Amino acid sequence: MARVGVFVCFCGANIADFVDVPTVVEEAKKIREVKFAIDYKYMCSDPGQQMIRDAIVQHRLTSIVVAACSPRMHEKTFRKALSDAGMNPYLLEVANIREHSSWVHQKDKKAATEKAGDLVRMAVAKSIANEQLHEISVPVTKRALVIGGGIAGIQAALDIADARIPVTLVERSPSIGGRMAQLDETFPTLDCSQCILTPKMVDVASHPYIELIPYSEVIELNGYVGNYKAKIRKKASYVNFKTCTGCGACWQKCPVKVPNEYNCGIDTRKAIYTPFPQAVPNKPVIDAEHCTMLLKGKCGICAKVCEKGSIDYKMVDEVIEREIGAVVVATGYDLWDATPYEEYGVGRYKDIINSLEFERMVSANGPTGGVPVRPSDGKVPKTVVFIKCVGSRDKAKGIEFCSKICCMYTAKHAILLHHKVHDSRAYIFYMDIRAAGKGYEEFVNRAQVETGAVYLRGRVSKIYQKGDKLMVRGEDGQLGQEVEVEADLVVLATAVIPYKENPALARLLGISYDKYGYLSEAHPKLRPVETAKAGIFLAGCTQAPKDIPDTVAQASACAAKVCGLFAGDTMKKDPMISTVNNEFCSGCQNCVQVCPYQAIVTEEIPLGHGAKEMRTVAKINEGVCQGCGSCVAICRSMAITLAGFTDPQIINEIVAI
């Protein structure tokens, strides 16, 4: 015979003002199985918990019902009280009479009290069928996989590795460094980007706990938190990195010229190349799409000049596997292609460039040696127009968000322009100046006061050519008059969009992404680093546009999360998960389809005892299952049970009202 204890909470005035708590207690006492019922002002307080502990012992209770706030708030508290009294914590039921009754029925105290009584009756009925459950332990593989070797991936990898946890860092291009390696100086302090980044890149390469796999991609991820298995495809580099010394003879002699991605295509690189001088690892790779030896079987100059014999044209892609416990995704961003802005003549006029191209030009190691030039005639521009919000905040172009970093880097560009070309002026068309950050507002003021950059409030309506000038027409919102700037060069601050293969990667990892392709965090405010899938974390612009400080902070947060995950040898997990009764399972696999966590797979079992014929049944991975119950609802043969929410429990609840 079940012996249930009922504990009703006043929650100060939160419940007591609208629910007559003593009446609820009296109602509870009428239930046959309830052997003890009491109310208290704050059940979650220490004395409240002590009441529960004492009652369990005194009245030999077999299950407990706490009628209080949402189980999200204090279920853990009360479970702990149960286990302290030597009772299985899962024999607790919480009747939520605050959010579900007193808060929503403030106008009708009588009805609220009646509903609270019903909720308690249901909880009591359910608790009678409660079973003893035990926390699940899942083993953990203590190795992290970091996808993306930009500043986010580098920071996450270094922080995790510094905690002596092995890290595999996968980068798709031949060198780590990412977008930050392309920048000249960084706001708001004008530090040289390379100078602050390259030491970190070298640290990654030399760190004993980091395995750097450049020029490769993750192609498969299986398993569950703490126990993932990743397949990584190492693209054929056609260069033996073990023997290559990085002398550079190969790329100096290579006759094939290809637009240089690192310099945004402003100049060319060779078909065998290292992306930039400070590349890590500083070993060249052969671009198979352009190498004449690989395409036509002719040339082979690089192999001839290589003293070490490191060139191997027969190299093929290689797939390697790694067992890992957690994943940090840091795939970064791209710039939006502004071609849809036909009114600006993007693509028609050579002297319209995007801000990353400008960044490369003013960079000391850039294609123009640090001086901005007009792509059309190579002249140094005197009047440079910067247009902000190109694509960003433009619903008509399908991008409604603010790209966050453009205001700051445009101010930086105005200052850099002034540094590189003294007799010049920047005209900046803006909609708002968003300079929220430490030292940011001061930086924008510096651009205006020190360099005389002219800020004009308005969106540019059109750009047309007049002689060798580009006429940029917009409104000066401050004067309420139309303005036209005779520009030598126009720089567009185009929208920051996620890495184009984010959706494919998200599907591969089993995480979600938004309509733009940004990967989704578990909660926009309180869980900005985790994804909905346990053990997968997000760093940097893969989640939303971010500047460097925010990216580094998020990457370090990822590292903290990974270290927390790996703190013990096993992970504890709630036992509320589904199990399949093989006797009933018909193998229809509807559950496999509906499971949002990809926790259900199929397995083959003998048709009967000792039979040779096999049949298919569903199998639930207890490490992945989050206990949502979708499979229980869809299962037509009622073969799946969700612990803590079994059929008898639910039926009891229904019968009780």
Next chain:
Amino acid sequence: MITLSYKGKNTFLEAVNKKSGSDVLECYQCGKCVSTCPVSNFMDFPPREIMQMIKLELKEETQMANSTWFCLTCSACSGRCPREINIPAVMEAVRHLAIEENFHPDSKQVKNIRKFHEIFLDMIKRYGRNYELRMMAEFNIRTRNLFKDMHLAPKALLKGKIPLGVKSVKSAKAIKKMYEMAEKLEQQNK
């Protein structure tokens, strides 16, 4: 339509900055000065727009606007300016440049304002302080509007707002000297 491009340094801005001792580039166009100014309603361009026009080197428009002449130099704007710009000093600088270059509005209003300024300065030079009665008389004569505000005279007289004589100040001589020095400096700077 305003056409803009880089044609060397903004000399107008530099001249105004030098004369006013303020930096117009500091202005971030919040418009607090406009809503503070008691006479901005009567101006062609309110102070905020004057700042923007100086930034854009719209010299003609700035000098031909009546705004700088209407400015009362009450300093309510600069007292509230978050960027600590001395706006009346900027207005004055534009006014001085306009006088130097003899390029300013030719309207009757602006002419009268100039006359008022001249007469006022003359009063100070003579007496070391304002002599209201003479000031009014002279202004009415010079603007050829003899009976302007005359109907207010009896009331003002009765209340003692218009003393009939002028009390000389102790340091009248020192003030005269200041004028002489200022004139000398102005000559030197030319």
